[in-house]
Amino acid sequence: MPTVRALVLDSSRLNEVGVPDNDVRRLVPRTDAVLAEPELAEPLHRLGRALVKRAVNDAQRRVRAGELAPERVTEATLDALPETAAPSLTRVLNATGVLLHTNLGRAPLSAAAVAALQLAAGTCDVELDLDTGARGRRGRGALGALAEAVPDAGAVHVVNNGAAALALVATALAGGNTNKEIVIARGELVEIGDGFRIPELLASTGARLREVGATNRVRLADYADAIGPETAFLLKVHPSNFRITGFTSSVPVAELATLEPPLVVDIGSGLLAPEPRLPAEPDAATVLGQGADLVTASGDKLLGGPQAGLLLGGPGDGAELVQRLRRHPMARALRVDKLTLAALEATLTGPPTPTATALHTDHTTLRSRAEALAGRLRTAGVDAHPKDTEATVGGGGAPGVTLPSAAVALPERYAEALRKTRPAVLGHLDGGRCLLDLRTVSPEDDERLYEAVRACT
Numbered sequence: 001m002p003t004v005r006a007l008v009l010d011s012s013r014l015n016e017v018g019v020p021d022n023d024v025r026r027l028v029p030r031t032d033a034v035l036a037e038p039e040l041a042e043p044l045h046r047l048g049r050a051l052v053k054r055a056v057n058d059a060q061r062r063v064r065a066g067e068l069a070p071e072r073v074t075e076a077t078l079d080a081l082p083e084t085a086a087p088s089l090t091r092v093l094n095a096t097g098v099l100l101h102t103n104l105g106r107a108p109l110s111a112a113a114v115a116a117l118q119l120a121a122g123t124c125d126v127e128l129d130l131d132t133g134a135r136g137r138r139g140r141g142a143l144g145a146l147a148e149a150v151p152d153a154g155a156v157h158v159v160n161n162g163a164a165a166l167a168l169v170a171t172a173l174a175g176g177n178t179n180k181e182i183v184i185a186r187g188e189l190v191e192i193g194d195g196f197r198i199p200e201l202l203a204s205t206g207a208r209l210r211e212v213g214a215t216n217r218v219r220l221a222d223y224a225d226a227i228g229p230e231t232a233f234l235l236k237v238h239p240s241n242f243r244i245t246g247f248t249s250s251v252p253v254a255e256l257a258t259l260e261p262p263l264v265v266d267i268g269s270g271l272l273a274p275e276p277r278l279p280a281e282p283d284a285a286t287v288l289g290q291g292a293d294l295v296t297a298s299g300d301k302l303l304g305g306p307q308a309g310l311l312l313g314g315p316g317d318g319a320e321l322v323q324r325l326r327r328h329p330m331a332r333a334l335r336v337d338k339l340t341l342a343a344l345e346a347t348l349t350g351p352p353t354p355t356a357t358a359l360h361t362d363h364t365t366l367r368s369r370a371e372a373l374a375g376r377l378r379t380a381g382v383d384a385h386p387k388d389t390e391a392t393v394g395g396g397g398a399p400g401v402t403l404p405s406a407a408v409a410l411p412e413r414y415a416e417a418l419r420k421t422r423p424a425v426l427g428h429l430d431g432g433r434c435l436l437d438l439r440t441v442s443p444e445d446d447e448r449l450y451e452a453v454r455a456c457t
């Protein structure tokens, strides 16, 4: 609670500028006095003076506006302080039913990955061999774990994200002055999101694109006809965020692998092995087994890890290709930091990720959670009921696939209030109701969800 010191006024200054004795400004606690409150010592240490002062000044403004009692300035300051010194990022509970929500940062990291990342945030032996005292191989843990997860890979490398992996391949094999071509099907000229397009990314490296086939159909002969001395590699891109249906055909990896040039396959989502819940989603092990020389993928989609670009070479020429990429000057510009390496290693070696758990939870479990939560909310006077829904994987993969799910349905007006509460809750609107889909909410967060809804009532 605020003490008397918080109420020390700078009356001399108010006198100088001629503020009347009964003016509310005389009651506003001075900034220095509030900052000296013992309750603010810990936040000052954790968040720094600028952020705490901003919160004090906001509280003072509310006193002047008559919205806050002067003796509650310290309390209001504490309430308004951000969770961390990165106040632009707010914790959001993802109740959208979209597992990999790009606007919410795609895959949430596992507790194991967060712990590893926190350790690495200090000084650590990222490039040092503590046994010998000599320089150690950067990323050996993460790369070792990735190689172990895909035993058929001849060599592996990790860069900043999926786009960086493609950029490195295109630069090293077909970019700059090489005057080489990348052969790619017209139906695979994908826009990733936010206006970024794979063909433009590839072309920006100086590589030339040789487009084959029509938007909906391409045959092996189209590729074969396009191959010449200028071909650097064939690129197959998984349409991970859209689906073309109807009169369509594309060429399977195994058939493309029979052609002469190296075959690079961008699988997008980062599955390393087949995922029974998503039978149509490509995975690195299978694609390498079908003869691809190089596979590229993202780390923060279905792999459930940090943002990263995975490069996996096949057992033969693929291993050599990866070595070439690793040694290319551009590799240094695209390399990942120690935080990514730590989180990726823990993702690969640790317990199942939140993304894997969200994918595998059965509908009965979700339905029981929705019933329990809705029941408690009804007891608290909220118009809530359980509702069966369909969750999706999201832009990160498996377009068109739905996962049976369950939600708590609330009146529509809750959507905005929940977005503005802290931690924020993002649901989705359906048929005039605000749905909180539980497939994308960790069971440990059900209590937070309950509290958030009550706070908005």
Ligand SMILES: *Cc1c(COP(=O)(O)O)cnc(C)c1O
Binding pocket: 161, 162, 163, 164, 190, 192, 237, 238, 239, 240, 241, 266, 267, 268, 269, 297, 298, 299, 308, 309, 396
């Ligand atoms: C997501 C995706 C990318 C881009 O990966 P980022 O990690 O977002 O850079 C490239 N190709 C495909 C097929 C994708 O699905």
